[in-house]
Amino acid sequence: MRVGFGYDVHRLKDGRKCILCGVEIPSDFGPDGHSDADVAVHALIDALLGAVALGDIGTHFPDTDEKWKNADSIKMLQSTFSLISSMGYHLGNADITIVMESPKLSPYIEKMRSSLAKAMDVDISNISVKATTEEKLGFTGEGAGVSSSAIVLLLTT
Numbered sequence: 001m002r003v004g005f006g007y008d009v010h011r012l013k014d015g016r017k018c019i020l021c022g023v024e025i026p027s028d029f030g031p032d033g034h035s036d037a038d039v040a041v042h043a044l045i046d047a048l049l050g051a052v053a054l055g056d057i058g059t060h061f062p063d064t065d066e067k068w069k070n071a072d073s074i075k076m077l078q079s080t081f082s083l084i085s086s087m088g089y090h091l092g093n094a095d096i097t098i099v100m101e102s103p104k105l106s107p108y109i110e111k112m113r114s115s116l117a118k119a120m121d122v123d124i125s126n127i128s129v130k131a132t133t134e135e136k137l138g139f140t141g142e143g144a145g146v147s148s149s150a151i152v153l154l155l156t157t
């Protein structure tokens with residue numbers, strides 16, 4: 001068994017698409033970044049890489065690389081997950097928390113779970129996505145940014 005933890009933050013910017021766990025959420029603003037800035041998928045990728053002690057998302061998908069400009073983070077997740085599979089591991093379960101003041105994410109949670117389950121070809125019962133706010137405190141509370149953390153359990157195949 002291997003456990004991994006990941007954490008990521010992105011600034012929120014007007015006019016950016018709001019893509020979380022591969023799902024586009026209707027919003028006038030979204031996470032800013034080199035790729036599609038899917039903060040939840042980035043945290044999940046870091047958790048997967050952390051579980052096998054293979055560095056972090058920046059090592060595997062450098063933001064200086066034009067290849068990953070506006071990249072679909074789900075593709076980065078799939079590439080990370082196939083690396084992990086090739087090492088003889090499969091996903092036990094993943095648990096992700098997104099911290100964002102607005103928009104309200106609860107209507108999209110099931111879509112997000114199924115998007116991640118599909119990307120990694122695992123049963124949806126093994127994927128948990130939760131959303132919370134920080135009660136208007138700090139950078140997420142002010143709406144300046146969005147953060148996400150993720151934990152995964154990998155099992156040997």
Ligand code: MG
Pocket residue numbers: 008009010033037038039042
């Ligand atoms: Mg990121």
